[in-house]
Amino acid sequence: MSIEAKNISKKFGQFAALDNVSLTIPSGELVALLGPSGSGKTTLLRIIAGLEFADSGTILFDGEDTTHRTARDRRVGFVFQHYALFRHMTVFENIAFGLKVRPRSVRPSKEQIHAKVHELLGLIQLKNLSGRYPSQLSGGQRQRVALARALAVEPSVLLLDEPFGSLDAKVRLELRRWLRQLHDEVHITSVFVTHDQEEALEVSDRVAVMNEGRIEQVGSPDEVYHHPNTPFVYNFLGSVNLFHGRMDDEIPAIHEAATGDFVYVRPHLLEIQRQPNGGSNFRAVIKHINSAGPLVKVEALSEWGAPVQVEMSQEKFQDLQLAKEETVFIIPKELKVFHKAI
Amino acid sequence: MATTLPLSTRGLLPAQRVATAATGESAVVRWVLIGVAVLFLALFIFLPLAIVFSQAFAKGIGPYWASLRQPDALSAIRLTLLAAGIAVPLNLVFGVAAAWAIGKFEFFGKSLLITLIDLPFSVSPVVSGLIYVLLFGLQGVLGPWLARHNLQIIFAVPGIVLATIFVTFPFVARELIPLLQAQGQEEEEAALALGASGWQTFFRVSLPNIKWGLLYGVILCNARAMGEFGAVSVVSGHIRGRTNTMPLHVEILYNEYQFSAAFAVASLLALLALATLLVKTLVEWRARRQLAESARWDGEEQIA
Numbered sequence: 001m002s003i004e005a006k007n008i009s010k011k012f013g014q015f016a017a018l019d020n021v022s023l024t025i026p027s028g029e030l031v032a033l034l035g036p037s038g039s040g041k042t043t044l045l046r047i048i049a050g051l052e053f054a055d056s057g058t059i060l061f062d063g064e065d066t067t068h069r070t071a072r073d074r075r076v077g078f079v080f081q082h083y084a085l086f087r088h089m090t091v092f093e094n095i096a097f098g099l100k101v102r103p104r105s106v107r108p109s110k111e112q113i114h115a116k117v118h119e120l121l122g123l124i125q126l127k128n129l130s131g132r133y134p135s136q137l138s139g140g141q142r143q144r145v146a147l148a149r150a151l152a153v154e155p156s157v158l159l160l161d162e163p164f165g166s167l168d169a170k171v172r173l174e175l176r177r178w179l180r181q182l183h184d185e186v187h188i189t190s191v192f193v194t195h196d197q198e199e200a201l202e203v204s205d206r207v208a209v210m211n212e213g214r215i216e217q218v219g220s221p222d223e224v225y226h227h228p229n230t231p232f233v234y235n236f237l238g239s240v241n242l243f244h245g246r247m248d249d250e251i252p253a254i255h256e257a258a259t260g261d262f263v264y265v266r267p268h269l270l271e272i273q274r275q276p277n278g279g280s281n282f283r284a285v286i287k288h289i290n291s292a293g294p295l296v297k298v299e300a301l302s303e304w305g306a307p308v309q310v311e312m313s314q315e316k317f318q319d320l321q322l323a324k325e326e327t328v329f330i331i332p333k334e335l336k337v338f339h340k341a342i
Numbered sequence: 343m344a345t346t347l348p349l350s351t352r353g354l355l356p357a358q359r360v361a362t363a364a365t366g367e368s369a370v371v372r373w374v375l376i377g378v379a380v381l382f383l384a385l386f387i388f389l390p391l392a393i394v395f396s397q398a399f400a401k402g403i404g405p406y407w408a409s410l411r412q413p414d415a416l417s418a419i420r421l422t423l424l425a426a427g428i429a430v431p432l433n434l435v436f437g438v439a440a441a442w443a444i445g446k447f448e449f450f451g452k453s454l455l456i457t458l459i460d461l462p463f464s465v466s467p468v469v470s471g472l473i474y475v476l477l478f479g480l481q482g483v484l485g486p487w488l489a490r491h492n493l494q495i496i497f498a499v500p501g502i503v504l505a506t507i508f509v510t511f512p513f514v515a516r517e518l519i520p521l522l523q524a525q526g527q528e529e530e531e532a533a534l535a536l537g538a539s540g541w542q543t544f545f546r547v548s549l550p551n552i553k554w555g556l557l558y559g560v561i562l563c564n565a566r567a568m569g570e571f572g573a574v575s576v577v578s579g580h581i582r583g584r585t586n587t588m589p590l591h592v593e594i595l596y597n598e599y600q601f602s603a604a605f606a607v608a609s610l611l612a613l614l615a616l617a618t619l620l621v622k623t624l625v626e627w628r629a630r631r632q633l634a635e636s637a638r639w640d641g642e643e644q645i646a
Contacts, residue, residue, distance in 0.1 A: 051531050071535045078535040084528035088550040098536035101546070146532075153536055 001062045001156040001189050002027040003048060008057035010043055017043040018054070019213040027062075030183045030190045032200035035210035036236070041193045042161055044210070048191065049159050050074045061156065074157075077150030077188075081162040083142045085134040091145050092130040095120055098153035120148040123182070140171040147179075151186070160192035164199065176203050197237050201225060209233045231338040234264050241265050241308055245337060252335035253280055256304040262338050267311040269334045272298065272320060281331045284308055286324055291317060298322065300330065394612050397605035409595075409603035410610070417583045418591035418607070421499065425574075425587060426567040429506040433563050437514025438556070442548075444515075445522025446530070459515050462508055470508050471576025474501055497579030502587065505573040510563045517559030521552055554629035558622065565618040569611060 003025040010018040018040045025031050033041040046052035048059060050071035058067045066074055085094050095117045099108055108116065121127045124144040134142055143163060150158060163179070164172040180203050183190055194200050200207045201221040208218045209232070217229045228234035245254040245263030254263050273281070284300040287307075291297075296317040298310040308330060312320075322328070367375075399406055409415060440459060444452060462470060476482050478495040488495060495501045529551065533543040549556075571589040578585045580594065588607055595604035 049535060051535065071531070072537055072539070075537075076535060078532065080528050080532060082528060084532040086529055086532075086547055086550075097533070097538070097546075101533075101536065101538040101542045149532075149536065 003157060003189060003191070004060040004063070005044065005048060006058045006060065008044065008047060008054045008059070010040075010047065010052070010054050016213050018047070021057075021210075021213070021215055023208055023215060023218065025189060025191060027189050028187045029205045030180070030192070030203065032204035032207045033191060033193045033210055034195070034197060034200040034207050034236070036195055038212075039210040040213040041195075041210045045159050045161055045191060045193050048157075049076050049078050051078070075153070075155050077153065077155035077158045079143070079146050079150050079158070079160040079163050081165045083134070083139075083146045085142055085146055085149070087134050090131050090133055091121070091126065091137070092117055094134070094145055095149045095152050097149065116152060120152055123151075124148045138171075139167045140175055143167065143175060144178075147182075151188075155188070158188050158190040160190065162193050162195070164196075165194070172199075179203060201237070209236060211236070228336070231262065231264060231340065234336060234338070239267050239309060239311075241267060241270065243306065245335070247337055251280075252337045254282065254332065254335070260339075262340065263332075264336045264338060265332050265334065267297070267309040268295070269332065270308065270310045271331045271333055272300075272310055272312065272322065273329045273331060274320070276329045277331055279331070281329045284328060284330050286322055286326050286328060289322060289324065300328070302330070391612060394605055394608050397601060398609040399602075400605075401602050405602060406606045409600075409606040412603070414583045414586070415591060415603075415607055418586045418588050419610070421502065421586065422568050422588040424499070425503050425506045426564055428503050429510055429567045430560060430564050432507055433510055433514050434556075434560055436511065437518060437559060437563075440515045441518035441522055444519050445525075446527055456519075459512050462511050467509055467570065467572030468576055471505050471573035474504055474508075474573075474577050478504075496577055497581065497585060499585065501577035502574050502585060505577045506567050506570055509570050509573045510567045513563035513566060514556065514559035517555050517562070518552055521555040525551060554625055558625050558629070561618055561622050561625065565615065568614055 003023075005021060005023045008018050008021045009016070021040070021044060023044070033044060035041045043052060047054050050066070050069055050073070054067070058065055060066065061074070071078070086097065089097065096113050099113045099116065102108075117130070118127070121130055124147065126141060126144060126148075129137065129141065134145070137145065147160075147163075160179075164175055167175065176199055179192075192203070201224075204221060206218060207221055207224050209216045209224060211232045217224055217233045219227075224233060225237050228237065234240060241264070243254045243263040243265070244256070244258050244261075245252060246259045246261040247253075252263055276283075283303040286298060286300050288299040289296065290299075291314070294314070295311045296314055298312070300308045300310060302308050310330065410419075440455070443449070444456060475496055477484055478488060478501065479485050480489060480496075482496075485496075495504065529547050530543050533547045534540075538546065569589060570587075571593075574587055575590055575593075578587070578590055580586060580590060582594070586594065588611055592604050592608045592611070595601075595607065
């Protein structure tokens with residue numbers, strides 16, 4: 001089922017959580033709403049779910065207006081950041097809840113419910129824990145139960161609010177790969193909210209980057225990462241060096257003094273050399289080297305006193321044999337010019 | 343997915359041990375403090391309680407039963423049970439509804455509502471009783487209209503029930519408000535998103551989550567309903583066999599120098615208090631154990 005949000009605005013008191021936001025989510029896609037806290041991503045998700053209502057704008061499911069329908073009538077599966085499992089029910093009862101509360105005429109039989117719950121328990125690999133209470137499960141297990149509970153009612157849309165937000169790093173990694181796999185199997189239109197750009201880029205088909213109640217850019221992970229439309233997107237999707245600069249004859253260049261324009265460059269797109277290359281390079285002094293990890297991170301100070309971050313491979317670092325307080329030349333390989341800073 | 347063994351924190355409590363070492367007092371100070379507390383309890387609680395029972399049985403078990411089986415005593419017991427039997431269920435419903443509204447929603451006038459709920463606690467019970475006399479009494483605002491329609495509220499059972507409801511109103515609501523506020527709305531939202539109706543959400547999700555707090559509130563509410571003296575005394579009119587509750591009956595007997603009869607009825611109230619304490623402790627213990635259990639598992643969550 002496709003989802004369309006049209007011109008959605010929502011205020012909480014004086015604070016504009018969403019400001020005329022429009023977003024189309026094609027059927028079967030897994031879309032990430034990515035943004036810092038307070039950017040309105042969760043509010044947008046809750047409005048799509050019908051847990052919150054917009055001040056203005058419309059929500060369409062498959063072209064049908066659902067703006068004024070409640071969460072109960074929208075047939076969405078919602079997964080909460082803090083799981084929101086029913087604490088007095090076992091895992092089995094939690095998953096069965098959505099089926100048991102159906103009106104008698106459309107309620108599946110006991111055997112059908114049992115079969116469905118066990119099918120889902122298999123899917124989330126928790127078959128042997130069906131009798132446990134939520135308090136007896138780990139965070140990752142709870143989140144999988146929450147997911148199974150949402151899927152039990154066979155929703156037309158799956159909405160996840162920071163689904164991995166309260167898990168530790170390792171479980172998070174495991175669970176998000178699992179979510180991706182699950183989506184490839186089930187193909188249900190899914191939207192998930194996250195503030196973790198890595199998570200968004202890794203899991204989703206498309207990313208909507210949000211900031212201050214607006215959508216800055218929508219595109220495939222590749223698009224938003226390599227072709228950011230705005231300085232905010234560029235900055236939010238990875239580490240960045242910010243310089244003064246401008247386009248000189250169609251070629252972006254770094255300047256020492258303020259020009260009114262800004263040049264953005266990612267740390268791994270700066271190259272360190274011992275000799276000047278005669279072109280666009282600048283002198284810098286190395287201040288700090290961190291070689292733990294897959295990439296070596298070098299912090300330097302440019303000739304005009306601006307801090308510069310450079311990332312390079314371990315191999316390259318071995319070749320260069322860099323040392324602290326050494327003067328080197330930095331060559332930018334790919335610059336991006338924006339008219340304003342973030 | 344867990345490869346690490348779950349670490350049990352049960353029985354370890356290193357924080358507690360450190361605390362005693364660092365903040366502990368010397369043995370003398372400890373024993374003096376404990377001694378003072380025990381002495382105080384003995385003087386002001388155990389001694390009076392013992393006296394109630396010893397006075398009640400002063401003339402033996404025969405007169406004790408006889409004074410409880412007096413028609414007036416029986417009628418007082420019946421009236422007390424009736425008043426509590428009506429007030430407690432009503433306050434249960436009112437209390438849950440009010441706590442629900444306050445705990446789960448934001449609305450205009452919320453703090454005013456909280457103040458109003460607390461009003462019976464802050465107003466003297468005698469004044470509470472007087473309010474009803476001024477409202478429903480013959481000289482009161484609604485008195486003449488009631489008299490014309492042959493409805494008697496003051497100096498009759500309805501007045502006693504009304505006064506009891508008023509005085510015991512805050513117990514259930516007060517117990518539930520912090521609980522509901524702490525729990526938030528997520529579970530209810532989850533239930534709604536799963537297709538549950540409002541009532542299904544309430545009975546299957548919200549109510550089970552507050553059951554211990556609710557039971558605790560009901561126990562306290564019941565104890566107060568049965569023991570209330572001031573407000574009921576004002577509206578009752580003290581008509582023997584008709585508008586006397588147990589506490590009022592005790593007072594009358596005492597004023598008539600029928601000490602052992604007075605203490606016999608009083609011993610029933612004391613028993614009620616003891617039973618309330620027992621149930622209350624059980625409920626608290628049960629609720630705490632549940633809490634501790636979930637806390638324990640929360641602690642292990644990081645590992646698995």
